[in-house]
Amino acid sequence: MQNAKTVLGVLRERGRRGLPCDELYRQLFNPQLYLLAYGRIYANHGAMTPGVTSETVDGMSQRKIGRIIEAMRHERYRFRPVRRVHIPKKNGKTRPLGLPTWSDKLVGEVVRLLLEAYYEPTFSDRSHGFRPRRGCHTALREVDHTWTGTSWFIEGDIADCFGSLDHEVLLSILGEEIHDQRFLRLVRNMLTAGYLEDWRWGATLSGAPQGGVASPILSNIYLHKLDEFVETVLIPEYTRGKRRVRNPAYLELQNLLAKARRRGDRVQARTLRQRMVGLPSADPNDPTYRRLRYIRYADDHLLGSTGPKAEAERIKQRLAQFLRDELKLELSQEKTLITHARTRAARFLGYGIPLQRQRTAELADREPVRVDYPQKQFIARLLADTCEICGSKGNVQVHHVRALADLAHAGWQPSDWARVMLHRRRKTVVACDVCHDRIHSERPARPLTP
Numbered sequence: 001m002q003n004a005k006t007v008l009g010v011l012r013e014r015g016r017r018g019l020p021c022d023e024l025y026r027q028l029f030n031p032q033l034y035l036l037a038y039g040r041i042y043a044n045h046g047a048m049t050p051g052v053t054s055e056t057v058d059g060m061s062q063r064k065i066g067r068i069i070e071a072m073r074h075e076r077y078r079f080r081p082v083r084r085v086h087i088p089k090k091n092g093k094t095r096p097l098g099l100p101t102w103s104d105k106l107v108g109e110v111v112r113l114l115l116e117a118y119y120e121p122t123f124s125d126r127s128h129g130f131r132p133r134r135g136c137h138t139a140l141r142e143v144d145h146t147w148t149g150t151s152w153f154i155e156g157d158i159a160d161c162f163g164s165l166d167h168e169v170l171l172s173i174l175g176e177e178i179h180d181q182r183f184l185r186l187v188r189n190m191l192t193a194g195y196l197e198d199w200r201w202g203a204t205l206s207g208a209p210q211g212g213v214a215s216p217i218l219s220n221i222y223l224h225k226l227d228e229f230v231e232t233v234l235i236p237e238y239t240r241g242k243r244r245v246r247n248p249a250y251l252e253l254q255n256l257l258a259k260a261r262r263r264g265d266r267v268q269a270r271t272l273r274q275r276m277v278g279l280p281s282a283d284p285n286d287p288t289y290r291r292l293r294y295i296r297y298a299d300d301h302l303l304g305s306t307g308p309k310a311e312a313e314r315i316k317q318r319l320a321q322f323l324r325d326e327l328k329l330e331l332s333q334e335k336t337l338i339t340h341a342r343t344r345a346a347r348f349l350g351y352g353i354p355l356q357r358q359r360t361a362e363l364a365d366r367e368p369v370r371v372d373y374p375q376k377q378f379i380a381r382l383l384a385d386t387c388e389i390c391g392s393k394g395n396v397q398v399h400h401v402r403a404l405a406d407l408a409h410a411g412w413q414p415s416d417w418a419r420v421m422l423h424r425r426r427k428t429v430v431a432c433d434v435c436h437d438r439i440h441s442e443r444p445a446r447p448l449t450p
Contacts, residue, residue, distance in 0.1 A: 016121040025182035037109035051101035061397035079193040098211035108213035124227040129298035130216035150304035153346035157335035161299035163207040241289035244282035387432035
């Protein structure tokens with residue numbers, strides 16, 4: 001069986017070279033991918049949150065991976081409906097969140113790993129959401145460093161983007177590169193599993209499951225078509241000229257300043273410099289020069305135009321038409337604003353654009369420190385197949401707790417398994433079936449104090 005990183009590396013190279021994927025579903029038979037996925041998501045807060053069943057990350061084992069792979073071999077694996085809950089938003093409203101079962105989270109992470117490895121090399125450099133080594137800061141840094149001279153901002157807002165992704169369009173986009181009907185059927189099963197709210201089943205006729213592990217990569221694949229449209233159609237159409245012509249008023253003041261300096265007239269030179277500060281050196285209305293810039297973070301996108309407002313209006317209409325005709329999405333006319341760059345700030349990722357720096361502030365930006373969590377060591381403990389409580393071999397599973405503080409109550413003597421976890425300062429312990437059953441069945445120990 002191939003190593004998981006080798007498999008992902010091969011997929012990454014095929015994506016970079018533009019080669020199709022013919023047998024992607026077979027990779028779901030590789031237990032190494034499930035172990036890699038387990039190591040990535042076991043520490044998430046939602047891992048201990050049940051879906052429509054009581055299954056959580058607690059009790060994870062190689063046998064469970066084997067059962068999932070066996071179901072995959074015979075195409076018997078079915079995603080369960082997500083448990084829908086509503087979480088509050090800042091504006092007082094709520095948004096739905098789907099809670100999958102643990103097995104669905106694990107399979108979803110494997111699907112995400114495969115899709116991300118293949119599609120990541122093909123994504124646009126202007127896309128920053130839900131991607132490795134990219135985020136809000138890289139998007140804002142690009143705007144700050146390269147969007148000089150912008151006259152109008154177009155703040156793009158897609159109405160209910162993630163809940164409106166058309167399943168047939170998404171599967172058609174996936175089918176352009178993934179020539180594997182079994183894998184596409186699995187993705188369709190994921191999308192149409194439905195949801196359970198107040199113990200009533202509801203169908204998901206559109207959208208990616210909110211809360212699903214694979215939803216971010218699926219939405220990026222979907223919206224990559226928008227990136228391609230902007231980069232291959234709109235940007236070439238609204239890009240011309242090498243540089244703006246010089247501003248005649250600025251040139252006149254520059255010539256007067258040179259004459260004042262030659263005469264030694266310092267007072268007039270100071271006055272002219274002050275007048276020049278308020279004028280652009282290049283003509284902002286130069287009809288021979290145009291630039292269109294674009295940035296996207298998930299469903300939040302921003303365009304910057306150097307042309308007049310009429311051109312910005314036409315660009316907005318072209319975007320709305322493309323989203324409606326090709327992606328079956330609607331551009332919110334109320335929230336998609338056209339903002340003048342010199343009089344108002346456009347809102348992008350919670351910041352006002354253009355970004356304003358304080359002249360007296362000290363810039364202390366540093367590269368983020370990457371933390372290498374010991375995932376290999378954690379998986380090695382499971383593969384050792386040894387109970388860390390009694391030392392027996394075979395048939396082990398991993399016991400998880402939400403917090404170590406739950407094991408260290410003042411005045412109570414911890415059990416042997418709790419002492420192991422407290423001593424190692426880990427929220428996991430590998431246990432045999434007997435010890436794991438005892439953990440869940442035993443009552444709390446008697447208090448040390450009367």
